[in-house]
Amino acid sequence: MAKETVEQWATRILLHAHAIKPCPDCGYMKLNFSFHGLDYAHALAQCDRYPRMSKAKCVEAVDAVFDSLGDECPACE
Numbered sequence: 745m746a747k748e749t750v751e752q753w754a755t756r757i758l759l760h761a762h763a764i765k766p767c768p769d770c771g772y773m774k775l776n777f778s779f780h781g782l783d784y785a786h787a788l789a790q791c792d793r794y795p796r797m798s799k800a801k802c803v804e805a806v807d808a809v810f811d812s813l814g815d816e817c818p819a820c821e
Contacts (some may be wrong), residue, residue, distance in 0.1 A: 753794045754809040761785035763810060767817040775815045782810060 748756075755773060758764040763781035764773050789802040797805070 750794055750797075750805050751809055754789070754805045757788050757792065757806055758782075758785050758810060761788055764813060767820060770817060770819040772817045772819045773813055774817055775810070775813050777815065785810070 755764070758781075759766075759773075761781045761784040762778055763776055763785045765776045766773055785806050786803050789806045790799040793799060793802045794805065
């Protein structure tokens with residue numbers, strides 16, 4: 745099994761928290777505009793940390809992935 749990257753881990757956390765969602769047409773991740781979901785993702789990131797990363801760095805990684813996404817799917821435009 746391939747090792748999960750930080751970006752993959754953060755995407756998994758955001759999906760679990762319903763802060764992001766896949767485009768139904770192509771699967772590209774986009775924002776779900778759920779700030780409660782983002783708060784939940786931060787809590788999950790602190791509990792289910794990426795190996796050898798501090799809680800603060802895990803939250804930063806989640807925020808970096810969240811901030812890199814938009815509400816429109818570039819593959820469907």
